[in-house]
Amino acid sequence: MKSLTMDKPDERNRLDAMKQGVIGKPLDRPDGPIKVSGVAPYAAEYDIANAAYGVFVTAPIARGKVAKIHEDSVTGMDGVIAVVADERFTTRAAQGTAGEAPEQGPGEVDYWGQPIALVVAESYEAARDAAQRLKVDFHADDLADIPFDPDAVEPEKDEGQRQGDLAHAMAEAVHSVDRTYTTHGHASAAMEPHASIAEWQDGKLTVHASLQMLNFNIAELADALDLEEDDVRLVSRFVGGGFGSKLGVSQDVVAAAIAAKQVGRPVKVAMTRQHVFQAIMRRSESTQRLRLAADAEGRLTGFGHEALVSNLPGEDFAEPVTQSSKFLYGGENRLLRIDVARIHRMCAGSVRAPGEAVGMTALEAAMDELAEQVGIDPVELRLRNIPDKHPTKDIPYSSRKLAECLKEGAAAFGWQGEDRKPRQRREGEWWIGTGVASGSRVHNVEEAKARVTLRPGGTALVETDMTDIGTGTYAILGQIAGEMLGLDPKDVEVGLGDTDFPRGPGSGGSWGAPSSGSAVFLACEALREEIASLLKGEEGNLTMKDGTAVVGNTSRTIDELLGGKELQRTGHFQPGKTEKEFAAASYGAFFAEVAVNDWTGETRVRRLTGAFGIGRVLNEKTARSQCLGGMTWAIGAALTEQLLFDPRDGHLVNCDLAEYHVPVHRDVPECEVLLVEERDPAASPIQAKGVGELSMCGAAGAIANAVYNACGVRAYSFPMTPAVLLEGLVEQAKA
Amino acid sequence: MRPFDYKRAERLEHAGQLAAAEDTLAIAGGTNLIDLMKLQVETPATLVDLNHLPLAGIEEHEDGLRIGALATNTATAVHPRVRADYPLLARAILAGATQQLRNKATTGGNLCQRTRCWYFTNTDQPCNKREPGSGCGALMGRADLHAVLGTSEACIATYPGDMAVAMAALDATVEIAGEKGSRSVPLREFHLLPGDTPHIENVLEPGEIITAVTLPTPVGGKQIYRKVRERSSYAFALVSVAAALRMEGESIAHAALAFGGLAHKPWHDPRIDDLLTGEKPSMALFDKAADLLLEDAQGYGENDAKIPLARRALTATLIDATGVSA
């Protein structure tokens, strides 16, 4: 095992010194063909003999207790095997990286739609029918006593982060902005619903599930069932999108495992779309007050970002709205805080770039108002406010390409920043305008292990429990190993998504690639040391290319060197001091052009350019695709996506993809992605940072700013639906 | 999904007979019905499959066109006569759903599609339409999607479709066959307001099925379907306006308008057509039209914006149709 703790920046830039020339190349995903041809099995699609089907029964009350489950109301029905209602059922999904069981005990209901029992039957249809018919008595709490509206309760106050005197700075400021924004909640809305097939064999449990972070999930599942981790295996080879909703072990996994034990045969639980919407994590709505104080040139002297978000009582997670506000811009006098309202809507957790996705939207909209006041190009305003040193901590920034992103993005977009007067460009009924925003997302890494085996014939096998949630992990890990070991990535087989493999942090927080990629890198370094010693040379002098290893004048193929045996090494990567000693983040810049219909307020994005500094690009195509995905989600956050809750019982009303509006193809224009050249030595030994989430963080602000530039209406509520913009448009027309 | 019997209607008379049986629903494309059956909003004991009846044709009919109940939305939208003479209909259909859905969806099914009210589709919530007498979940709940015209205490749902809105403007006729014979009903009278029986959505009697929709002699002129929605496709209308409007010289010679997203039925107000016909178009005239349309409009909170939106969508459509400048 070769271990590395990230205690100092890795300036060696080893990948650049390698000779295979595949790292960063826009290679196709090896899993692409089997996915698009429908051959890749997703969790519910494994053909497991004799499997029964489980469907959840959910609570039609907002809070209270299950009084009695009348099993006899369904036991006679055709195909019904059992009603399983077990105290160990989890009432909500675990929060990301919890590593322990979430709330258990379905008899206590905390939110409308909470799963309380599972009906198991011979067919999915029979189970669903019986689940619908099962009679359950509840002791429901009086709705009048239950808080559902975050604005109507006294929130838990965050102490916040204070420095200096913001109020004073605001009072003294030459220019200031003090605005409050609201954002609606979001659903992850992954295409593949949560699903599990659980099977017991000789006291050991195997679950095929759709999860993002197996290493944590196995601990959560084992904890829920009081099992040893050694007796549990989780398999998630392909995951049809997660977007945060599959970070923690979900209710289906635990219920399937318990039901399979009880009925003595494998049980498959595929949650319905409605159940996924109603019982898996939501992104909290937010109310955000932004205060920006600036001098005559627009340099920030004060910075305030205060948010109100919500969650169920007892949940630790609070949408980290101010995450990038801590370091993105300067301003001596600061106040950042996140208060939490305890309400009984479904659990809030990580959804698509938690924090910045909505926090940056508001911040960047406020920055646009400041630029207007100061009377300068909003790009210039941002450039002026890139701080030399961290605003509150005595630590340096790691590599930071914000300025490059702003400049290169502006050039690519054809940005014109001088005259920003709104309502200047009209095409028929449509106002056309442009907007800019910075992008920022904290960089994280987590402990990761991976095993790499060189095999006779000159191929390699990479194994880790890391998942590929559609992001391209299969591709990039193969490329890292290919580059390090001098192999065509086609000759590198990658095995993922199985807890029998060495464990890693999984996919989430955009840390998957830098963390598990570093583990693969380390395993390959160890293999290279072994190969070098077989050649009686130093690893530093070893060249591996096209299946051949060369030191000095000695050249042998890998196949020859292996002599018919496998060579295997494990890499172990751990975060270290750099985490605390550097402020590390991925940065970007967004440029949007929108059209706003003067009559209806319908808004369509016409162009969207994103420039990103994400450290080393491991695969240009998958990185670009990640960015396109994030920008697409930003269009949703800006214009169409919102969770709508019934004010009386807190239930989610728009719980399918017909009524929860993710952007469709027609909403997404040709998007341009620029990947700025960068290596971030403090980020990881492969100099790579997180990608996926960044591209959502700020883009909705660029769209909002473009809306203003187009039609003169500032939106303070997201998404900017026709209803939100209409009043402003009417006023503008009058003016 | 509740287990059900499947019966195939081989002949038209047969279909009526089968469909008249208790707890029986006809199925055509299934794009609406099957979704609702999965949710157990619809729990028919028997499905009568209409797909083998010879009702898919689109043929000349007097000076108009007869569109069979089983003609798919795609077939109708691409039909040369429809495109040439009733472009409003093609546009409305193409503004709805997705290509895949339109390939399956049929004329009859589209007319009979149920509301998208999210209390209707959630069997753990009250809904007078799904379960008469249980109450209306939307009235005091979330009414973002809901109607502002012709509502009742019992139900504020909308008829969600697009095709029928165009057909209402075009003054189409619905042909109906049943055990007792056949009849035709003007499309404008086919759908009903909720009143205190929101579970009865149209004039079909048990055992009756739609066999066709006929379109009258083409009216020519400008035909516009304006559908307002948050996302640009695959979303039901917040508000939609169907307009068939012909100018002669400086005046409006023919005007027929209908509205979607506002009511329990495609909304047609003959007073608006009368007001416009024979007049010289002007902003003042359009304002009057909007006043008529919305004089009894009532919002339910979340859907309040539909009222100004309808006004503006109507105005924009009329500007577009007449060439008047705002």
Ligand SMILES: Cc1cc2nc3c(=O)[nH]c(=O)nc-3n(C[C@H](O)[C@H](O)[C@H](O)COP(=O)(O)OP(=O)(O)OC[C@H]3O[C@@H](n4cnc5c(N)ncnc54)[C@H](O)[C@@H]3O)c2cc1C
């Ligand atoms: C996600 C989604 C988005 C959609 N978006 C839109 C949209 O934007 N605009 C829009 O207009 N529509 C939209 N639709 C609805 C779609 O147009 C309807 O589902 C479709 O038209 C129904 O036709 P069908 O043949 O599949 O009907 P079915 O599902 O087969 O039947 C629907 C109903 O009609 C009855 N029925 C069918 N045929 C007859 C007949 N000949 N006589 C009497 N009764 C009959 C059935 O008993 C049933 O009650 C959408 C649907 C979905 C699922």
Ligand code: SF4
């Ligand atoms: S509006 Fe109509 S369909 Fe919706 S809940 Fe009320 S009664 Fe039911």
